Amino acid sequence: MFLAWNEIKRNKLKFSLIIGVLIMISYLLFLLSGLASGLMNMNREGIDKWQADAIVLNKDANQTVEQSLFNTDDIENTYKNQTTLKQSGVIVSNGNNEENALLFGVTDHSFLVPDMIEGKKFNSDNEVIADETLKDKGFKIGDKLSLSQSDENLKIVGFSESAKYNASPVLFSNNNTIQKINPSLDKSTTNAVVVKDKNWNNQSLNNNLEAIGIESFVENLPGYTAQNLTLNFMISFLFIISATVIGIFLYVITLQKTNLFGVLKAQGFTNGYLAKVVLSQTFIIAMIGTLIGLILTLITGAFLPSAVPIKFSAVTLIIYGVVLIVVSLIGSLFSILTIRKVDPLKAIG
Structure with a gap:
């Protein structure tokens, strides 16, 4: 972790670009999650207050x-x-x-x-x-x-x-x-x-009538399912984009440091140790980017007009933040595979 953080401090501009991209992705991701929750709430708010079966x-x-x-x-x-x-x-x-x-x-x-x-x-x-x-x-x-x-x-x-x-x-x-x-x-x-x-499903009804569970009824409200699917697809693609962007940035940085990794391997540093360094760097920049994106989202939410259907859930924000960090770590695996292939003799020349 020390080596990872030390390199980040020495190459502020390079890693700031990655963090900046992560901030924008996390900011958009958190806003979309709030919008999805807000639209869901607009459709079902009154129904939920019935507490019906x-x-x-x-x-x-x-x-x-x-x-x-x-x-x-x-x-x-x-x-x-x-x-x-x-x-x-x-x-x-x-x-x-x-x-x-x-x-x-x-x-x-x-x-x-x-x-x-x-x-x-x-x-x-x-x-x-x-x-x-x-x-x-x-x-x-x-x-x-x-x-x-x-x-x-x-x-x-x-x-x-x-x-x-x-x-x-x-x-x-x-x-x-x-x-x-x-x-x-x-x-x-x-x-x-x-x-x-609770036993509504056990009752027999007139042939002209049907009893529908509240959740099933809500899901069939006009536009409800279509809205949720659309926003959930967008959120899923943002996770994929995040992993891809992190993977590309770190892969390019790894290629630029091929000689350095060769020297480190020649000095006895193992592939496992170097992989931990890359994962530590990814974790740090993903954590910073996600936290800043979350703070910006909460600030934006405080100033949005009431006409905007947005509703933030603490649990959802935490889950999405953790998933964003995890997919960023997954994106760094390309760099780890590249490090494993570095030949110390060829890298040193």
């Missing part, structure tokens, strides 16, 4: 809540803890701001409504609770909301914790309110039934 939909709805419609009598008292979910897409405006949102019609004391952070719960028709993402977009308690597709007006009486569903902010109302806006959702019909029952 399954959801029941019409079989012909292609696992989409708004396209599903069935009679509540078909599933009444089937599960230990169940609640209806009625959903309608709306465009709401308070006169100053306009936003695409989802209106959820829920029963009293439904577990679908997240914890309140401000105001009160709805007590009468046309009163709604908005999730806090709408508060961040200029909406406030007492706002009268007009709807583009209905003559009904809604009133915000409280804000809940952020509960985005498929990247859309959510408004919660009683069933009478959503029925006024979407008459097809009368008292006897619903879009879905959300279930809290």
Whole structure:
């Protein structure tokens, strides 16, 4: 380790270039991991807050809540803890701001409504609770909301914790309110039934219905899987690029030092010792580059606007940092193989 660090200090410019490349790769890698987590959270945030086990939909709805419609009598008292979910897409405006949102019609004391952070719960028709993402977009308690597709007006009486569903902010109302806006959702019909029952898969249902595990339901949300696969492919390629770049840099440096390695071998230094030197150098520069990239990422995250869907996970950042260092060490194996082939007599001349 001493020899490795000493050489790095003596060749600051050469090794700084490698560290600089690693900083840029790790910076982009950590930002992409935060973006991936943020996009996942935008799609499933509200669903995770349900803490449900399954959801029941019409079989012909292609696992989409708004396209599903069935009679509540078909599933009444089937599960230990169940609640209806009625959903309608709306465009709401308070006169100053306009936003695409989802209106959820829920029963009293439904577990679908997240914890309140401000105001009160709805007590009468046309009163709604908005999730806090709408508060961040200029909406406030007492706002009268007009709807583009209905003559009904809604009133915000409280804000809940952020509960985005498929990247859309959510408004919660009683069933009478959503029925006024979407008459097809009368008292006897619903879009879905959300279930809290560990044994949900053991219950038999009407032939027109299907029960879907929450994780499976989330994975089939429009765009959810495609987004995750795209970002994960990009992250995987960054790991490959990192190993390749480190490998090329160290290989070139090794070729430049062929005579030096020949002299060291002639003096009795073994291939194993020289391999440890190369691995130590790689570990040091990978550690420095990764740490600086992580610090820059956290600084950037602190200044990004709330509109950017980014969310950092300490566990994910640590795992990616460790993997980045490991793949850098793997990239250095080309140099180690080259060192093993150095003939002391030929190198010395």
